[in-house]
Amino acid sequence: MKVGLFVPCYVDQFYPQAGIATLELLEKLGVEVEFPERQTCCGQPMANSGFSHLTGDCDELFTESFAGYDYVVAPSGSCVLHLKEHLHSKKNPSAAEDLRGRIYELVEFLTDILQIKSLKARFPHKVGVHQSCHGLRGLHLSQMSELVAPGFSKPEYLLNFVEGIELISLNRKDECCGFGGTFCVAEEAVSSKMGKDRVSDHVQNGAEYITGADLSCLMHMEGILKRQKSGVKVMHIAEILNAGE
Amino acid sequence: MVKEETQQQHKGLAEHSGLADIFNRDEQRVNWHDETLWFVRSKRDKAAHSLPEWELLRETASQIKHNVLSDLDTYLQQFEEQALINGVTVHWAADAREHNQIVHSILKKHEINRMVKSKSMLTEECHLNEYLKEHGVEVIDTDLGERIVQLAEEPPSHIVLPCIHKKKEEIGELFHTHLGTAAGESDPQVLTEAARQHLRESFLTRRLALTGVNFAVAETGEFVVCTNEGNADMGSHLADVHIASMGIEKIIPRRKDLGIFLRLLARSATGQPITTYSSHFRKPRAGQEMHIILVDNGRTVQLGREDFRNSLKCIRCGACMNTCPVYRRSGGHSYHNAIAGPIGSILAPNLDMKAYADLPFASTLCGSCSNVCPVKIDIHDQLYKWRQVLVKEGHVSPVKAMGMKVMAFTFAMPRFFAFAGKAGRVVMKYLPFVVSNKLNPWYKEREMPKPPKESFREWYKRERR
Amino acid sequence: MSSREKILAAVRANKPDLQPLPDVIIPVREEGLIEEYRRVAEGIGAKVYEVGGTAEVKELLAASFEPSQRIVSPLEDFADMAEGIEAGIDPHSFADVELAIVRAEIGVSENSALWVPEGNVSQRVIPFICQHLAILINRERIVPTLQQAYSLIGEINYGYGVFIAGPSKTADIEQSLVLGAHGPRSLRVFIVG
Incomplete structure (x- = not known):
């Protein structure tokens, strides 16, 4: 099995450690991973702002970069959802369409494709799980609180393999953090307020770390935490699943 | 000062972000607003989770609505035919203006210049009250929440909970000014009793009552109005003339379909198992005149927009507002439209793309709205699609x-x-x-x-x- | 072209391809209906009494209402404690009714709603204009959900009918529940049989 690692633009630039942890974790699990260097962005920042007609070149680049792999894996639910729903290619339409079905967010790749039953990791801390909306309601990484359906959580399933970890429970288990791409500046007041409220739910319930499968939300919450000079940290789930002694 | 600013923005080029910014200047109040609506969302969850068949009900309701939209002309004619047999007068209004003119013409015919009205978002959409006021007709809104915002000279901020943005102390002040309650009185029990006495007098003295319509049954020509307060019934059963205004999308095929929709409506709206009253009007009572106004006002245009036509499935429960993290923290008035929140944001651009170009962007696309929607409207997907349309049509800054x-x-x-x-x-x-x-x-x-x-x-x- | 023609033409031009109309009957439990009815009704502020017959209803009502107060009922059984309701007279004349006693045709345990068609009240305004309302329902007429209720109602050609669940109420002021908005301040449900 050969996996193409997609490290979304802002992860590449701001959170390389999440990309490294993803790579190392997959390799530990016996997967052959490559990082195609011509990759850039999934196109979502443009599309969610209403400019999906500008994402053509981005899409072509993505299709060229990843068409040869069995799977594409990325440590970002939001980018993955966007690609699954919107990746198109004019040059090679069938390749893009085929690729859409082989793109996975890291957590779902571990639970659904690799179907891992155990993991060696240790992280002796109190951790709050942030359910990112696109991972939750788009990729169904967990059951959505609005639906009348049996509960499950793929991130928590994985985190429960980690030695020493204590998962805290939240008052609102799957409310949005307010990042929302350009929303976070276009609607600054509401976005910040949503971020503050989300962070305070974790802090009040005793989290030392906030984790999740989407760094964009974590970046937003980290921005709030840092401004509040809080000691609570954010960490991508790959880093916890890859954490050793 | 804040209120004036808000009103100015309402009149001029309002932007959700600017109005939301004003709303967020008082963080304690935002917390209160958010918690109050989250409480309603939690009640909805509890009610939904008490029915194992909930998702099947949603799916069934959704399919019925798809059927209605795909055969709406047949159902509308069937409904009209039955209503005429029932002795009801049926009017058709192409737009808001024609709707308001029809109401006014009925008032004139009976030489009536004072009327009562129970909750109808359609008449908000048509700005009926303003129109009638200009023509010398006094309208009293009889739903308590609507009466409160009417006294405050504000539009409702929520389609089910019209004055959810108001604190009881502010309502106490309004009642002190307008209804003569004691200064400083803010006990909801006391204030509601004062409103009961005041509105009872209105019910007993007004000869024309207008109500909205929750569902209209094509098969029988009857329409159903749901209230908790009993105001639609108090108004219509005492009045000589009853007008029911409805959007053409309110049609459902059969009486038995009510058995699906009424199970969903109140549970989604407030978490109640059903509203106190679900009133089925089929014929006027002896000696009474009954009118139904079927209103288009852009609905047939929306029906033709393939990506957005499903918004017409809406049954106006307000669940998408209660769950929306943006609505809860920006307030209904920040949407500067009769219908606020996620559903308002996909309906409004159909009426006026330029004026409401900001609304589809007032969302993080979190998707909670689509999940609580009892008729499974893909609200957040439509928000995304509206963004693409608005950009292409040039409604975004250079x-x-x-x-x-x-x-x-x-x-x-x-x-x-x-x-x-x-x-x-x-x-x-x-x-x-x-x-x-x-x-x-x-x-x-x-x-x-x-x-x-x-x-x-x-x-x-x-x-x- | 009239607005009617314009609207219908626009609908025809813009509607999607025909979608099928579903017919779904959701399976229900038939046991524990009375218990469920009571729990739901009390949960929304009604009082529920299980009684053997109308004599018991009268006793219970007599304990709460004075003969001097205006009590109305279209039910012949209650002619000794309530005045009848004349169909043709001005509905405003009932403005001072303290208590109305009527009979429901169907009860629904999932939401405690009671189906009261026009024929059961003589005047539509009766269950709304009274200060207090008492409704009788036969035990065997309580069904699990609204779907069963509508199949019992079938194609009956009423002029008006209403499902009533609990007393009139509002929570418009800060979501605090207040009973007695515009209609009755209280609802007593008597399950008979």
Whole structure:
């Protein structure tokens, strides 16, 4: 099995450690991973702002970069959802369409494709799980609180393999953090307020770390935490699943 | 001062973000508003989770509505035919203006200049009250929440909970001024009793009552009105003339379909198992005149928009507002439209793209709205699709459009991307949410992550190649 | 072209391809209906009494209402404690009714709603204009959900009918529940048999 690692633009630039942890974790699990260097962005920042007609070149680049792999894996639910729903290619339409079905967010790749039953990791801390909306309601990484359906959580399933970890429970288990791409500046007041409220739910319930499968939300919450000079940290789930002694 | 500012924005070029910013100046109040509506969402969850068949009900309701939209002309004619047999007068209004003229003509015919009205979002959409006021007709809204916002000279901020943005002390002040309750009185029990006495007098003295319509049954020509207070019934059973105004999308095929919709409506709206009254009007009572006004006002246009026609499935329960994290923290008035929240944001651009171009952007696309919707409208997908339409139609600022072009160009050029990243974190330059500039709204309440000493691709090059 | 023609033409031009109309009957439990009815009704502020017959209803009502107060009922059984309701007279004349006693045709345990068609009240305004309302329902006429209720109602050609669940109420002021908005301040449900 050969996996193409997609490290979304802002992860590449701001959170390389999440990309490294993803790579190392997959390799530990016996997967052959490559990082195609011509990759850039999934196109979502443009599309969610209403400019999906500008994402053509981005899409072509993505299709060229990843068409040869069995799977594409990325440590970002939001980018993955966007690609699954919107990746198109004019040059090679069938390749893009085929690729859409082989793109996975890291957590779902571990639970659904690799179907891992155990993991060696240790992280002796109190951790709050942030359910990112696109991972939750788009990729169904967990059951959505609005639906009348049996509960499950793929991130928590994985985190429960980690030695020493204590998962805290939240008052609102799957409310949005307010990042929302350009929303976070276009609607600054509401976005910040949503971020503050989300962070305070974790802090009040005793989290030392906030984790999740989407760094964009974590970046937003980290921005709030840092401004509040809080000691609570954010960490991508790959880093916890890859954490050793 | 804040109120004046809000009103100015309502009249002029209102923008959701600006109005939301004003709303957020009082953080304690935002917390209160958010908690109050979250409480309603929690009640909805409890009610839904008490029915194992909930998702099947939603799916069935959705399918019935799809059927209705696909055969709406047949159902409308069937409904009209039955209503006529029942002795009801049926009117057709192409737009808001015609609707208001029809109401006024009925008032004139009976020489009536005072009337009562129970809750009808359609008449809000048509601005009926303002129209009638200009023509010398006094309208009293009889739903308590609507009466409160009417006294405050504000529009409702929520389709089910019209004065959810008002604190009881503010309502106490209004009642002190208008209904003569004691100064400083803010006990909901006492205030409701005062409203009961005041509105009872209105019910007993007004000869014309207008109600909305929750469902209209094609098969029988009857229409159903749901209230908790009993105001629609008090008004219509005492009046000589009953007018029911309805959007053409309110039709359902059969009486038995009510057995699906009424199970969903109140549970979704407030978490109640059903509203106190679900009143089925089929014929006028002896000696009474009954009118139904079927209103288009843009609905047939929306029906023709393939990506957006499903918004017409809406049964106006308000669940999408209660669950919306943006609505809860920006208030209904920030949507500057009769219908606020996620559903309002996909309905409004159909009526006027320019005036409501901001609304589809007033969302994080979190998707909670689509999940609570009892008729499974893909609300957040439609918000995304409206954004594409609005940009193509030129309703987005040129500055933003240029920024997006530069960003698209950068991401299309891997070498330039890698170089620009090295030169100073390209995303900090081009991703609009992280533009490195102290004037950027990001920095008002948030910090940016510290740029690491090397990017992932730099690390990969060094370590793995 | 009239607005009617314009609207219908626009609908025809813009509607999607025909979608099928579903017919779904959701399976239900038949046991524990009375218990469920009571729990739901009390949960929304009604009082529920299980009684053997109308004599018991009268006793219970007599304990709460004075003969001097205006009590109305279309039910012949209650002629000794309530005045009848004349169909043709001005509905405003009932403005001072303290208590109305009527019979429901169907009860629904999932939401405690009671189906009261026009024929059961003589005047539509009766269950709304009274200060207090008492409704009788036969035990065997309580069904699990609204779907069963509508199949019992079938194609009956009423002029007006209403499902009533609990007393009139509002929570419009800060979501605090207040009973007695515009209609009755209290609802007593008597399950008979």
